[in-house]
Amino acid sequence: MDVSAQHDASSGNLAEVGEIMQAIAEHKGCGTTGGSGKASCGSQAGQGDLPTEIWEKVKNHPCYSEEAHHHYARMHVAVAPACNIQCNYCNRKYDCANESRPGVVSEKLTPEQAAKKVLAVASTIPQMTVLGIAGPGDPLANPEKTFKTFELIYNTAPDIKLCLSTNGLMLPDHVDTIAKYNVDHVTITINMVDPEIGAKIYPWIFYKHKRYTGYEAAKILTDRQLQGLEMLTERGILCKVNSVMIPGINDQHLVEVNRAVKSRGAFLHNIMPLISAPEHGTVFGLNGQRGPSAQELKALQDSCEGEMNMMRHCRQCRADAVGLLGEDRSAEFTTDKIMAMEVKYDAETRKAYQEKVEEERIAKVAAKQEELAELAGTSSDIKVLVAVATKGSGLINEHFGHAKEFQVYELSTAGAKFVGHRRVDLYCQGGYGEEDSLETIIRAINDCHAVFVAKIGGCPKGDLIKAGIEPVDQYAHEFIEKSAIAWFKAYLDKVNSGEIEHVERGDAAIRQGALISAA
Amino acid sequence: MPFKIIASQCTSCSACEPECPNVAIREKGGTFVIDPKKCTECLGHFDEPQCVAVCPVDNTCVIDTSLPRYQAPA
Numbered sequence: 001m002d003v004s005a006q007h008d009a010s011s012g013n014l015a016e017v018g019e020i021m022q023a024i025a026e027h028k029g030c031g032t033t034g035g036s037g038k039a040s041c042g043s044q045a046g047q048g049d050l051p052t053e054i055w056e057k058v059k060n061h062p063c064y065s066e067e068a069h070h071h072y073a074r075m076h077v078a079v080a081p082a083c084n085i086q087c088n089y090c091n092r093k094y095d096c097a098n099e100s101r102p103g104v105v106s107e108k109l110t111p112e113q114a115a116k117k118v119l120a121v122a123s124t125i126p127q128m129t130v131l132g133i134a135g136p137g138d139p140l141a142n143p144e145k146t147f148k149t150f151e152l153i154y155n156t157a158p159d160i161k162l163c164l165s166t167n168g169l170m171l172p173d174h175v176d177t178i179a180k181y182n183v184d185h186v187t188i189t190i191n192m193v194d195p196e197i198g199a200k201i202y203p204w205i206f207y208k209h210k211r212y213t214g215y216e217a218a219k220i221l222t223d224r225q226l227q228g229l230e231m232l233t234e235r236g237i238l239c240k241v242n243s244v245m246i247p248g249i250n251d252q253h254l255v256e257v258n259r260a261v262k263s264r265g266a267f268l269h270n271i272m273p274l275i276s277a278p279e280h281g282t283v284f285g286l287n288g289q290r291g292p293s294a295q296e297l298k299a300l301q302d303s304c305e306g307e308m309n310m311m312r313h314c315r316q317c318r319a320d321a322v323g324l325l326g327e328d329r330s331a332e333f334t335t336d337k338i339m340a341m342e343v344k345y346d347a348e349t350r351k352a353y354q355e356k357v358e359e360e361r362i363a364k365v366a367a368k369q370e371e372l373a374e375l376a377g378t379s380s381d382i383k384v385l386v387a388v389a390t391k392g393s394g395l396i397n398e399h400f401g402h403a404k405e406f407q408v409y410e411l412s413t414a415g416a417k418f419v420g421h422r423r424v425d426l427y428c429q430g431g432y433g434e435e436d437s438l439e440t441i442i443r444a445i446n447d448c449h450a451v452f453v454a455k456i457g458g459c460p461k462g463d464l465i466k467a468g469i470e471p472v473d474q475y476a477h478e479f480i481e482k483s484a485i486a487w488f489k490a491y492l493d494k495v496n497s498g499e500i501e502h503v504e505r506g507d508a509a510i511r512q513g514a515l516i517s518a519a
Numbered sequence: 520m521p522f523k524i525i526a527s528q529c530t531s532c533s534a535c536e537p538e539c540p541n542v543a544i545r546e547k548g549g550t551f552v553i554d555p556k557k558c559t560e561c562l563g564h565f566d567e568p569q570c571v572a573v574c575p576v577d578n579t580c581v582i583d584t585s586l587p588r589y590q591a592p593a
Contacts, residue, residue, distance in 0.1 A: 082534035083575060092530045092575050108531075137532055209538070209565050211572035 054267055057184055057238055060129050060354075061161060070394040071357045074130040075121050077114035078107070079145045083137035085167050085205040085221065088283035089244055089274055092136065108136075111145055113335055115152035119343045121333055122157060126353035134165035134187075140174050150181040157345055161185065165242070169205060169221055171228025179235050186232055187270075188225055189242045192250050193260045195219040200249050203283070226264060233265030240268040240311065245292050245300060246284070247274070258304040269304060270311035273297050273510045294447055294508035298419060312420045364394045367482040372415050375485055380492050382502055383412040387422065387445040387469075388480050389453040396475050396483055400456035406445055409480070411488040416481040422508065442467045447508040449491070452483060468505070521558030522568055523583040526550045528576050535580065538569040553580075560589045 060072050083092070109117065122128050131153055133139040139146040150162050163185035164178065171188065178186065192198040198218025205217040212220060232239050241261040243254050250257075258269055274291040276284040283289075292300075301310050387406035389398035403424065410419045422444040424437075438460055445451060450470040454477060464471045475483035494500045521543075524535075529550035536544045536551060541564075543557030553570065560582075561568045570580040 081530075081532040082537075082573075083532065084534070084573070086575060092532060137534065141534065206534075206573045209569060209572075211567065 053236075054238065058268075061163075061185065070390070070392050071127060071361060072130070073125050073128040074132060075118065075128055076132045076134050077109055077117060077149060078136055079109050079111055079114045079149050080133055080135055080139040080142035081108050081137045082141045083135075083167075084141040084169050084207070085138070085217075086203050087167075088201055088203065088289075089246070089276060089285075091280055091282040091285070107335055109335065111148035111152060113338070114149045115156065116341075116343060117333055117335075117338045118153050118160065119157060119345050120338045120341050122160060122350065123343055123345060124332075125329070126350045127357060128160075129354070130161045130163060130185075132163045132165060138167050138169070139164050140166045140170040143170070143174055143177070147177055147181060150183060154181050157347075159347060159350070163187065165189070166228075167221070168225035168228050169207060170224075172224060172231055175228065175231040175235065175237075178232070179237060183237070185238045185240070187240045187242055188229055188266075189244070190222075190225050190229075190257055190261060191243050191246070192218065192253060193222050193226070193257050194253060195222060197250050197253050198222060201246065226260065229261060229264045229266060239266045240270060241266045242270045242272060244274050245271050245297060247290060247292050247296065249289075251292065251296070251300060254300060255304060258308060262308045266308075268309045268311050271297070271301055271304065291510055294420070294422070294444075294510055297510065301419075312418060360393060364479050364481070367479045368416070368485070371482040371485040375413060375415070375489055378413050378489065378492060380413055380495075382492065382495065383410055384449040384488070384491070384502075385410055385419070385447050385505065386472075386484055386487070387448040387451040388484070389451070390480060394480055395477055396452045396480055397454050397477050400451070400453040400460060400471070403441075403453070406441075406448075406451065407480070408445070408448065409484050411484055411491075413492075416484040416488070422510070438463055442469065443509045445469065445508060447505045449505060450487065452480070452487070468503075521555040521560060521583055521586060521589055522553050522570055522580050523555070524551055524553055524570070525579050525581065526552075528579040530576060532575060534573045534575065535570040538573050540564040540569065544570065555583060555586055558589065559591070562589060562591050 058068075060068050061074075118131050133146050133149060146164070153160060153162065162181060162183045164183055165187040166189070168188040168190065171186075191201050195215045195218035198221060199214045202218055202221060204211050204213045205221055206212075207217075207220055229239055229241070239261075241257075243250070243257055245251055245254060254271060261269060274284065274289065276282060276289050276291050278285045278288075301312055304310055386409050388396055388409060389400055389403040390396060390407055391398045405421050405423045407418065408420045408422060409416045411417075424441045424444045442464065446467070446469075448469055450472050451464065452472045452475060454473065456464075456471050456473055461471045472487060475487070491500075495502045524544075526548075531546070531550050533546070533551065536546070539553075540561060541557045541559055543554045544551055545554070546552075568580065574580045
């Protein structure tokens with residue numbers, strides 16, 4: 001029996017959170033363990049319960065380790081334009097410089113151009129440790145271009161980790177080549193394991209010289225995806241699974257997907273919200289299919305976290321993104337600029353820089369441990385969310401008005417746990433605050449009790465307080481987790497002494513539109 | 520009549536190029552074009568024209584009605 005298959009796509013509403021929780025209660029493979037107790041590379045600073053060999057592979061990978069994403073950068077090269085399946089949430093025709101979402105790039109590269117770009121970026125941004133090929137189509141629908149690019153980089157910059165993101169249709173055919181180029185991270189987008197549901201997400205696939213539609217298409221796709229996943233994990237290649245949460249179509253079913261991929265050896269599951277603005281021209285955008293709210297997304301992620309590491313810091317970036325997650329420096333590295341560059345790959349400087357980053361990371365973890373010790377002995381059931389404005393390095397170091405996104409932490413007596421991020425429009429542009437943008441920000445972090453910033457102006461401060469969100473600037477340029485725990489301790493003290501009353505916050509909106517470039 | 524690609528709809532994704540059994544497709548001026556002299560409408564190769572089957576934009580690879588239909592050699 002499948003509940004999701006009978007679910008009407010148009011009836012999505014908040015009541016579904018309850019239904020999801022119900023579906024989860026019946027589902028054994030993915031038990032909940034109280035929400036915050038689970039060690040996870042997606043939410044914790046340290047190794048947690050990951051086997052050492054996996055931890056070694058992921059600890060400096062921004063897409064796989066929440067903690068690493070504050071310190072290390074990634075880049076994608078758009079060498080793979082062709083795709084072999086059609087998804088209802090994707091429209092390849094739309095391309096705009098201000099658009100930041102998967103499937104979108106500004107220019108295609110040849111493998112040779114891509115290799116030069118990688119070296120140029122690696123020399124300019126020493127914390128760039130990961131090169132991914134994620135499209136804009138499917139890398140394995142363009143196997144020659146994809147593997148030529150890997151070969152060139154593998155030969156010139158062997159310290160750069162290679163990874164690949166695929167829909168999985170052609171994966172079983174290429175597993176040996178993936179192993180040959182030492183690609184040790186593969187992401188497979190798996191949105192369903194039930195072809196009935198798949199038929200609502202994928203209108204067609206192109207496989208062995210034939211276009212398949214409906215149930216048949218989805219059946220081939222899911223069989224190939226799961227077979228590919230098994231083949232990779234057998235060879236010790238790390239696999240992350242991405243799933244797009246589509247309310248009313250696969251939201252409840254993703255619990256089943258979680259169980260299926262976990263049992264086949266995936267080490268991390270990334271459930272992402274559907275992006276479906278009508279202006280993107282996707283099938284879902286045009287037929288009014290909505291994305292999930294922040295609360296619905298978190299409820300699903302929390303429920304799958306029991307036995308599997310969940311990723312919550314995914315930025316759903318472009319197939320040609322460059323930089324730390326959440327920032328995009330691709331405009332600095334256009335083909336014209338790169339081809340004119342004199343590139344010298346300096347492995348030594350990169351190594352020295354990365355050693356410094358490691359020292360920072362250790363200091364940050366130590367600071368957090370200290371503060372956690374302070375919290376020991378305090379007992380309370382209260383859990384609150386707080387938003388943080390950061391530019392990276394794990395510090396509260398961004399001005400409220402300059403933040404393009406806020407990181408969200410859940411605070412409890414167990415400590416500070418990263419649970420997601422919220423994109424916001426730039427509130428401050430050219431030095432002038434815009435009231436409309438402030439409303440957008442408040443909607444995006446409406447479920448938070450406080451927002452931690454390096455600096456904030458008087459006007460937004462007043463409006464935030466009116467909205468019930470406390471602006472906190474006293475921890476400017478300090479470590480996020482340590483500061484959040486200190487603030488939470490003071491909050492609990494105030495609640496206990498009766499000075500303030502603890503009230504639950506409402507839901508928040510997930511930003512859908514284009515990311516406006518800071519430049 | 521061979522197939523043609525409507526340039527204004529082509530996303531230039533290149534998916535059709537390697538699928539063509541006649542190597543009739545190449546990039547030209549930012550989009551892809553089909554050489555009408557080489558196109559056999561995939562007759563004798565596949566059940567459906569490969570460019571049509573793989574193209575992500577519907578009605579972009581279409582029959583060119585200004586040319587006569589392809590005739591398989593006797």
